[in-house]
Amino acid sequence: MTSIETDLAAALNASPNAYFIVGPELKFVWANQAYFAVTQRTAADLIGTPVFEAFDAGPGLDAPESTRRLRASFEKVFATGVRNDIPVLHYAIPVPGADGVLAYEDRYWSVIHTPLIRDGVVEHVLQYAIDITELENLRRSAADVTTSAVHAIDAIVGGALLSGARSVQADNARLETERQGLMDLFMQAPGFVTVLNGPDHVIQIHNSAYAQLIGHRDISGKPIREALPEIQGQGYFEFLDSVYETGEPYEGRASRVQLQRTPDGPLEARFLDFIYQPIRDANGAVAGIFVQGHDVTGTVRSAERQKLMIDELNHRVKNTLATIQSIAVQTARSHGDPATFAESFQARLMALSHTHNLLTRSHWEGADLDAILQHETEAHGSHRVTLNGPPVALEPAAALSLGMIFHELATNAAKYGALSAPEGRVMVDWAVANQTRPVLTLTWREIGGPPVAPPERRGFGSRLIERNVRHDLAGAVILDYANDGFSAEFSVPLEKERSS
């Protein structure tokens, strides 16, 4: 040490102002005599002790906040190497009472933290603390009287300075609260937001919705081309470059982007409404880009679904019209008389319509076999038709086919078969075989009717049955015109095999 340095150290130690020095772990490294005096503690007590172990601000309501502010100030100086002040700090300290027992004493301090830098590194921080307890108490008691009294006393005791510091401090606290509030809003905003910096579009900040969109990757501080490499070639980097160069915002509507949202996962298409807005510096030059938008994938997908549904509806309506056209043409061919044509055509139309009703009830998911059979046979008396089999859920196409088939069988039975005689009966039995690839086997058997003879000409009804089972249901049917009663045996796979 030079003599000057020795003198300075001695002067600091002898100064009437209280000083102490802490290291990065916030332990007392050194304190001067004035500090030991004001805190009524000794070097043995304090040196090497963590500051916040020796002094914890006491049990007051604002004590945790005071401790936090003091610690934050120390940390800020260590981190930045810049002096930091706390103009007014309410910080109780334990002092030994007359009986020697430590008791908390309410104190107000004005604190200045100065960095002690060696080789560019903050090695220590020097605290200069002024005990302003008396001034504060004076101010506070006056505050209860009148405002002007406060101003008067402030003026007398130099409080104008204090209140200035106090108001800066209040402003800072308010700004900090506002900043935090804005930050929270930004982070929790339902839309995605990110701020890009510089010509390489370095991701400065991004919110939760943005993290969600890109699959929670670590992108902070990375240029966008590095952060989201998979969107190379999709045009977005070029739009960003153009916004940065021209200062013209760019807006995208339902814009498709392919993102890799899971590591090593496949590219996933999302649709976004977004805007790239240039951010300008004080001189008006573009410094970055503000990106804001919404993931509208759900809306786009439902619009696509709606278009598909409308196309499908149109397809079904036109196909149904073609089916009805076919029924009309074929029915007309077997009915010379318009009256019997109308009756027969309407009955077929009603059978088709009823199956539609059943399907509509299930939102076109399917219909139950028993329900279809019941409807097609009930007009002939439920006691004359016996239905016996387990519940079978039919797909819409199968339900429509079987509805028409049972209508033809029932009509035929009523005209020529068992249901044309008073004692005749129909028995329908079915079962489902092969559970892995289920097949419906169904027998329609007529008994007690007039003697049966095979038809001379295959009518529309029997052709419809045979064609429908084979072509539409990929099944098989045997129509047996036995003399003692007509019967039909069906075998229909319930899960249509479809190679893709």
Place this chain on the structure above:
Amino acid sequence: MTQTLTGRRVLVVEDESLVAMLLETILEDMGCIPIGPAGTVEEGLAMVADPAPLDGALLDVNVAGRQVFPIAEALTARGVPFVFSTGYGESGLPDAWRGHATVQKPFTESAIRAALMKAMGVENV
């Protein structure tokens, strides 16, 4: 004028048997010989691959949940003219086939006759 189509073998691809029956009836009335019907794309492709002669085809665009275009391509390769039938309207055909001879469901006999004759290059005499 019906003579021009007489004896022509026309493939029918249609998954709904009632509609297929109507097409067969219409074709028979015009003097054609209906081939098929095919109810799936596979069946249709097998029929196109069959060496038996084919003079034309009527193709339902949506067959059992699939699009009929592989059959259309096979027919084109074989040089067999064909007509699409669709319930989808104008938007039913993709760009590659837009403008190809098409009949809308439900159809009339005269619409099918006109479309087939046009596709086969047969003049109405």
